[in-house]
Structure formats: structure tokens, C-alpha cells
Amino acid sequence: MSAYSSVLRSPGVARIIAAQLTARFPSGMLSLGILLHVEQVHHSYGAAGLVLAGSSAGQAIAGPLTSRLMGRIGMRPVLAVTTAVCAAGILIIALAMMSVPLTILVSFITGLANPPVQPAVRTIYPKLVTSQLLTPLFSLDASAQEIIWIAGPVVITFIATQVSTVLGLVFCAAVMLGGGLWFILSPELGRVRVPRSRRRFGAVLGRPVVTISTIVGMLLIASCSAVEAGVVANFQGTGTDASTHSYESGVVLAIWSLGSLIGGFSFGHLPLGPWALARRMTLMFVGVALAGIWLNPIWMIVCLLVSGAGIAPALAAMFAMTSSSVKFSDTAEAYGWIGTGQLIGAGMGSAIAGFIIDGHGAQGAFWVSALFALLGALVAAASVRTLPDLRGRDSSPIPDTEPIQIQPS
DSSP: OHHHHHHHHSTTHHHHHHHHHHHHTTHHHHHHHHHHHHHHHHOOHHHHHHHHHHHHHHHHHHHHHHHHHHHHHOHHHHHHHHHHHHHHHHHHHHHSOOOHHHHHHHHHHHHHTOOOHHHHHHHHGGGTSOGGGHHHHHHHHHHHTHHHHHHHHHHHHHHHHHTOHHHHHHHHHHHHHHHHHHHHTOHHHHHEEOOOOOSOTTGGGGSHHHHHHHHHHHHHHHHHHHHHHHHHHHHOOOGGGHHHHHHHHHHHHHHHHHHHHHHHHHHTTSOOOTTHHHHHHHHHHHHHHHHTTOOOHHHHHHHHHHHHTTHHHHHHHHHHHHHTTSBHHHHHHHHHHHHHHHHHHHHHHHHHHHHHHHHHOHHHHHHHHHHHHHHHHHHHHHTTTTSOOOTTSOOOOBOOSSOOEEOOO
16 A cells, blocks of 8 residues: 555645546446436337447547547647537437437437546656556556446436436536546646657557457456446336335445455555456456346345456556557557447447346346456456566556657646
């Protein structure tokens, strides 16, 4: 834990972590909020899954494009425009009565405008701490983001089930605008300018570590999305019990994220060998596979705690390994591609799980989740000769030939 204390004592780190967590907080609410809203309006988990898939597809397309654009016109202009457009799209979904195809279209456009907060902040991190503290910072970031997934599901299910799904989505848009403004105005965004990459768009995928992290991240998040849909469906009541059971689903998902938070702080900061990613994905697979055997709430919570313990450490491993394998000017685009993989996974997981739930019940979603997690573990295991060994070395990006421009705040 001393490494984490040193990280937080570094100037600006605590502030930028808090700002980016607030800006990204809607991520922990939006999928579940849309799932509950569309299911309530159209009475179909399949339709809700397709709407979520539309949003994920838009984000997947935009991820590397907006990330690379930050190196051309700056972080603040890109973040300001995308935040405003994305929030407007959420409000349209919440307030306008639309058919399923039209809702999918609006969701897709909203996804295209998803603010690239995550690539931006992970590009800034190497300039805020010494190289020895960079791996602990990535671990702290991956662990701290679980606050989003602990509080987010509880908040959105409470608002959506106790008040209305419309208000839940309006709340998401309001937090996105407020948190986005805080992050955009943070001094750290003005001090670091990402140099324009000299390589063609997409060339960073030629780095095997970036491709592996993109694929494994896609499978990890697909597994998570399937679990989310399965938990919601399992606790979705009817009649007078509907609100209570829906709230229980938010609590279970929050406890699952708590497992990830505990795992991240417990061993996410440890030195990374080539097998680290495979081991952490295997831990996730074991937990979700066991959870699908018996959908008793207590059994489910225990198993999801085990599963969650592998999530933040797996993400931290992907971020650190990627950082050590690319030039600084390519880091934003690299993280954009990894984000794209994760968003494709979110769409796959929610869409496939939604249709399986309609046909086979909530337990089918856990089968889907376990399959995705197993595939992620196998891909990571097959890639051990390619993944870097960071034991005894830091995860700083490869230096660019041109100097990084540090501007006054």
C-alpha cells in the first residue's frame, strides 16, 4: 500500500483521478439505466440488448478516432464537443418516445460521441509520476474505477425503480456534463500536450501487445456485460415486488465490483510477469462459472466476489503492458483501440445474453459470461511469449524522438 500512498502524494494525481472518475461515473449507470428503460418501454430484454449494442458499436468506431484526434487539435476541444453531444443523446433516449430501430440509431450516435476520458487520462499519467510509480498508478486507476461500478448500479437502480427510468437517464446526462466540465478544466490537461503521431491511423495495432490487450479486454467486458444482464433478469420481479427485486440487482452488482476493488488493491500493483494476465482472467472465469451453477443470492454474491477479484488486476495488467510497448505519441490511440475492444465486448455480451435470457432465463447469461471469460484466459495464456515481462522494469512508454510539450496551466 505504500506505493499507492506515494502515487497519491504526487502533485495533481489525486485531483485528476477524482475528476476523471466523476466524468466517467455515468459509465457505471448508463448501460443498466438504458437496459431498465428500454425493457420497461418495449417489454423485451432482447430489444434492450440491441439498443445497448448500438451504443457500444458507436463507441467502438469512435474510440481510436477521437483518441487520435486529441493529438491533432488538443484534448479539451475533443472532450468538450463529445461530452455535449453524448449528453444530448442520452436525454433524447430518456424523453422521446421512439420505436426500437430509432432508439438504436440514437443510441449509436450517442455512442459515437462518447467522451474519450479514459484514453486522455491514461495518456497523461506517465507525465504525472516517476517511472517507478507508473505501474502502481495504473493499478490504482483500475481499482479506483470500481467505485463507478460499486455505486453506479445502486444509484441507477434506486432512481429507476423508485422514481422513474426517465429520471435515471436524465441524472446520467447531468453527471456526465458536470464531471466532464471538471475534468476538462483540470490543470493537468493544459500542461501536457500529446504530440501528433507520425504513423498512419491503425498502425499501433501492429504492436502485438496492443492487439492482445484489445482482444482480451473485449472478452473480459463481454463477460461482465453478460453477468450484468443475468443479474438484472434474475432479480427482476413483477407487480408490487418489481422495484424491490430490481434494487437487489444493483446491490449484487455493487458487491461484485467491490470484489474487483479488493482484488485491485490486494495484488493489482504486483510486478507483472507474462502469465499475470492469464491468471487474472482465469480467476474471473472460475467465479462466474460457479455463480451460474446456482442462482441463490448468497451463493451468487460469494462467487461474484471471487470473479471480481480478477477484473481490476486484469485491466491494470493490460494498461501497464500496453504503456510499456508503444511510443508516448501513440498511447492515446492504443488505449482508444483497447477501449473499442471493450465496447465491442459490451455490445456482444449484452446482446447475446439478452436473447439467451428471453429463451432460457437468467442462468443462460452466466453460461455466456463464463464462455467469454474462458476464451479471454485462453488467449492470454497463448500469448505469454509475446507479452512483456515487467518484473524489475517500469511500464513507461517508449520515448518519442521529438520532445513532449509541457505547457503552463
